[in-house]
Amino acid sequence: MTGQPQSGRARWRSGKTVAGVSALAMSAxxxxxxxxxxxxxxxxxxxxxxxxxxxxxxxxxxxxxxxxxxxxxxxxxxxxxxxxxxxxxxxxxxxxxxxxxxxxxxxxxxxxxxxxxxxxxxxxxxxxxxxxxxxxxxxxxxxxxEPDPDPTETPDPDPSETPDPEPEPGERVDNPFEGADLYVNPVWSEKAAGEPGGGAIADESTAVWMDRIGAIEGNDSPTTGSMGLRDHLDEAVAQAGGRPMTIQVVIYNLPGRDCAALASNGELGQEEIGRYKTEYIDVIADIMDDEKYSDLRIATIIEPDSLPNLVTNVGSRDTATENCDTMLENGNYVEGVGYALSELGDISNVYNYVDAGHHGWIGWDTNLGPSVEVFREAATTAGATIDDVHGFAVNTANYSALIEPHFDVGDTVNGQQVRQSDWVDWNQYIDSQSFAQALRSEAVSQGFDSDIGAIIDTSRNGWGGSERPDGPSSSNDLNTFVEESRIDRRIHVGNWCNQSGAGLGERPQAAPASGIDAYTWIKPPGESDGSSEEIDNDEGKGFDRMCDPTYEGNVRNGNNPSGALPDAPLAGHWFSAQFQELLANAHPAV
Known part of the structure; x- marks a missing residue:
């Protein structure tokens, strides 16, 4: 889908070369x-x-x-x-x-x-x-x-062939991104425009993160400024023109948040499920339910990096952490997500997308099916139903390539499967899009609605620049072939913090592929994943060694170097050096 650029609105883009054909090619x-x-x-x-x-x-x-x-x-x-x-x-x-x-x-x-x-x-x-x-x-x-009617006759209109009218603002639709403009966060836009070359993307849409209770009213943080949720929704109404307006809001404040990481730990303790419900979700739901916002399409991304942790980082697995074991035992991740789905799902113009990690996290069969089981458990807990889940969000704030163009997971090199390579490590998926589509299929098989969708965060997975391969390797050695062919240039697929060499990915666009509601920029480019060294703060954010460029890794990234950029600020704070690198390595180029 394409649209005319408008002041204060995101621009939609499609492929650069379109072939419309008019005659039958050789038939099968x-x-x-x-x-x-x-x-x-x-x-x-x-x-x-x-x-x-x-x-x-x-x-x-x-x-x-x-x-x-x-x-x-x-x-x-x-x-x-x-x-x-x-x-x-x-x-x-x-x-x-x-x-x-x-x-x-x-x-x-x-x-x-x-x-x-x-x-x-x-x-x-x-x-x-x-x-x-x-x-x-x-x-x-x-x-x-269908054959053309006789040009000498004017056929009576067939009511069954009358095209459906364009959805009105506020009308419930299958895909909230299709046929809509996307909200541009003025706080992020100003920061992006203030960077050299940043004006080229300053009118792109990015999600608004409700990462603490104070963010609801506006906590005057270095990144979000003083705009609260109402301020953003008011601004979205002001930006709306003749088309529907979609705004993305990240719900991100579970008790014991991010149990397998420290950089983005939250303000609520592991047992504070009551505060999560009454001081956080209830307040957000009351605001979103205001009649003056009823014409907006509000797409919520529900609790990144939460539910998959209950599969991969618990129990007897060598990737388990004590914090994740606690959250599995007390049930507050499932309870909290279920409550958020229930309360927000009751609002007719809210579209809930449950965060589902990424292919390098739960792409193995032993992880994917069990993760969907946890998603379904949350979707039927605390008053939630399957109908409260509109879709899933994939690759949120991560770097997994959208599509690996130079090899497929089913390829073989010198008689060996690509899956056997060190990089793929027997995963079933090598990129975000194939994973998202397979996740949808698994979800439908476990009882989710057949028309459920997925969105993919493409804000930092472009992987352009001089290190991007321009074609497949000619090597007959499996690992060499994969290393020289892959566009995802991370040291290990488990690396997640301020990755060196990353670039902006596909610009936001609706319905780009089967089962995909949109490519979106959920993580605002230029906002840090975590500090590269310990920084005292009152935001509840810890220091994770995966953000330290000198760190040699742990079992969750195969004991590889972290690949993180140096001199990074706290999670969510503006990181100019990272923004400049993302801009320089953008693919498609800016």
């Missing part, structure tokens, strides 16, 4: 290839060349189904020259001569009406754009495949 039937179960009635394709180098290119393809829901899809095209697909992701690729066939994988086969699916690949040769595409044998020309 002509090649003797079996089509999926249902034919498409119409479709659109966006084919974007995202990178080119001397001998090849990378491309991203988005397919939108304009017909009935599909249970299995197959996209075909002919390359205009001698291009060859060298490797692909999020699809099964087959090429014969110039003709390419891409079919769904096991996890992205369902393509609903007006739903989209995205995949990508690397190719050899020039990045010329194909002119024709077919989906399940039907030309993707933006039409629905």
């Amino acid at each position: 039937a002509a090649l003797g290839v079996a089509l999926p179960a249902y034919a498409a009635e119409g479709c659109e394709v966006e084919y974007s060349v995202t990178n080119e180098w001397s001998s090849g290119f990378s491309a991203s393809v988005s397919v939108t189904n304009l017909g009935d829901s599909l249970d299995g899809w197959q996209l075909e095209w002919d390359f205009p020259g001698d291009q060859q697909v060298t490797n692909g992701w999020s699809g099964d690729f087959n090429q014969s001569g110039q003709h390419v066939t891409v079919s769904n994988t096991s996890w992205n086969g369902t393509l609903d009406t007006d739903g989209s699916v995205q995949f990508g690949f690397n190719g050899s040769g020039a990045g010329d754009v194909p002119s024709e595409f077919t989906l399940n044998g039907v030309a993707c020309d933006g039409s629905t495949g």
Whole structure:
């Protein structure tokens, strides 16, 4: 989706090269290839060349189904020259001569009406754009495949074919990011604009973090200024024009917060669930329920870094911590999240997204299924129901690549699976998007609504700059191949604090891929993850050695160096050096 830049509003972006096609390409039937179960009635394709180098290119393809829901899809095209697909992701690729066939994988086969699916690949040769595409044998020309009426006759309108009207502000919708402008936090925007080159992104939307009780009224912190929740909601109303306005609010103040880390510990003790409910959630809910905010779409991100800790950092695991064991035993994480879902979910224009960690945390089968079980437990506790969960938030305040373009988890190198490499370490996922889509599927299998969505924090996972590989490695050694091919340049996937070399990622955009409600900037770029040395403070924030650039690691990051930047301030405080690095390494570039 694209929109015209407006003062005080976020700008939506889409792929740079779009191919609209008008004639039927060579069909699968002509090649003797079996089509999926249902034919498409119409479709659109966006084919974007995202990178080119001397001998090849990378491309991203988005397919939108304009017909009935599909249970299995197959996209075909002919390359205009001698291009060859060298490797692909999020699809099964087959090429014969110039003709390419891409079919769904096991996890992205369902393509609903007006739903989209995205995949990508690397190719050899020039990045010329194909002119024709077919989906399940039907030309993707933006039409629905229905014949044109007789031009001499004016057919009576069919009420069943009347397009749905645009949602009104405040009307409940499936995706709160679609068809809406995004709130620009003026406090963050001013700080970004004050940095050299920062004006280029100062009008992007970032989430508002309610990271302490005082933030509700405005705690005059170095980062949030004196604007409280009402101030931000009032400003969102003022920024709204003719389109709906979406504002993102992070709910982040559980008792015993961040039990496996110290940098972002919170103000409430492990047993202070009563204060969490009455002084924090109840107050936030009362404000959000004010009639004057009823036209806003309020997307809440519920308690980052909480529930997954109850799976990975407890019990007999070598990653367990005493604090996480306590929070599992007293039940206050589950109770607190359930209460937040219940109270905020009762407000018709609030959309709750439960934080679900990232692929490098719970991407293994032994973690993913059990984590969704905990999410479901929280969603049925303290008055909450499954309907109170609108979706999940992935990669919040983290650095996991959105899509690894140069290899897939199912690839093999010299007879060895990519999963066997030291970097992947038998994980099922190598990036945020494939993980988010699989998480959705697992959640639906465990009883969550089938239309549940996901949002991905792309504020710091661009990984551009000179260290970004421009294509897959040619090495036959598995670990060398992965190390030279991966765009995520962290030392270890478990590193999370002020990572050196990171860059801004995809700009906020709605419905970018199947099952994904939006790419969003949940973590405001330039706000520190934690101090690089111990700093006395009255914010309840401790010193975590993972933020110390001299630290050689622990079991949770494979005993690797932390990869953190030096001279970092307290978590949430402005970190100019990090902002400048994110700007310089942005991908797409600023």
